[in-house]
Amino acid sequence: MQTLLNISNLCKNYRRSTGFFTSRQIIAFGPVNFTLERGKTLALMGKSGSGKSALIEAIAGITKPTFGEIYFKGRPLSTLSKKDRHKSIRMIFNDPIHSLNAKATIGTTLLLPLKLNTNLLAIEQKRQIKDVMKLVNLSSDYLNYYPNILSIYQLHQVAIARAMILNPEIIIADEVLATLDISLRFKIINLLLTIQEKRNISYIFISHNIKLARHLSDNIIVLNNGLIIKNTPV
Numbered sequence: 001m002q003t004l005l006n007i008s009n010l011c012k013n014y015r016r017s018t019g020f021f022t023s024r025q026i027i028a029f030g031p032v033n034f035t036l037e038r039g040k041t042l043a044l045m046g047k048s049g050s051g052k053s054a055l056i057e058a059i060a061g062i063t064k065p066t067f068g069e070i071y072f073k074g075r076p077l078s079t080l081s082k083k084d085r086h087k088s089i090r091m092i093f094n095d096p097i098h099s100l101n102a103k104a105t106i107g108t109t110l111l112l113p114l115k116l117n118t119n120l121l122a123i124e125q126k127r128q129i130k131d132v133m134k135l136v137n138l139s140s141d142y143l144n145y146y147p148n149i150l151s152i153y154q155l156h157q158v159a160i161a162r163a164m165i166l167n168p169e170i171i172i173a174d175e176v177l178a179t180l181d182i183s184l185r186f187k188i189i190n191l192l193l194t195i196q197e198k199r200n201i202s203y204i205f206i207s208h209n210i211k212l213a214r215h216l217s218d219n220i221i222v223l224n225n226g227l228i229i230k231n232t233p234v
């Protein structure tokens, strides 16, 4: 087993203004400590405002932690270049309908991260795009389509393809499944599990649904007021 992520004393504070000249510190989370192994899934649970989103935003590099460190394969994540970071950890956004560019074809949407983060030749880019479409069970015909003609499930397939296009080792998702009906939810979960089996990637996802968290994950972490109150194997 290989430890991909080691979260060490990680903490995030925000300043919130309380008046015209005054503000106070809000602890979004921390200090928290945990690890994530290769090929494993971690579910984050906890009440609203307990710090789940703030924590995964820090791990995904969307925000900077106030203190503490995130080690990726033993190396401080803060020392990785932006490109390497993007190739290691990717986020699936919880609303594929609005997070996909309506004016871009699926092919263009998948090409963009490759253009921005790799030096692949055009032929290699094409191959990687074809591979990722196969991985999410979408026909390559869809590469020429715009998001507006896709079903909700297909939009999720594209969102997962976009997260997978750089072959990351960790995928992070903030309540991607919360608004979906149960059959669609399980279809997406099964897709995510098949991808995990094929690529041996790790997932961190936020869920409010304990049944779903148990089904999908190897470990469940419960946050309360920004602190881990439980970290239990499933």
Ligand SMILES: Nc1ncnc2c1ncn2[C@@H]1O[C@H](COP(=O)(O)OP(=O)(O)OP(=O)(O)O)[C@@H](O)[C@H]1O
Binding pocket: 014, 015, 016, 026, 027, 028, 029, 046, 047, 048, 049, 050, 051, 052, 053, 054, 055
């Ligand atoms: N950008 C921000 N500026 C100020 N405070 C913030 C910011 N982001 C989060 N917080 C605060 O940090 C705390 C944790 O918020 P967070 O969004 O991580 O909770 P959560 O567990 O994801 O809740 P939910 O289940 O409702 O999504 C809250 O008190 C929140 O108000």
Ligand SMILES: [Mg+2]
Binding pocket: 052, 053, 054
């Ligand atoms: Mg949240």
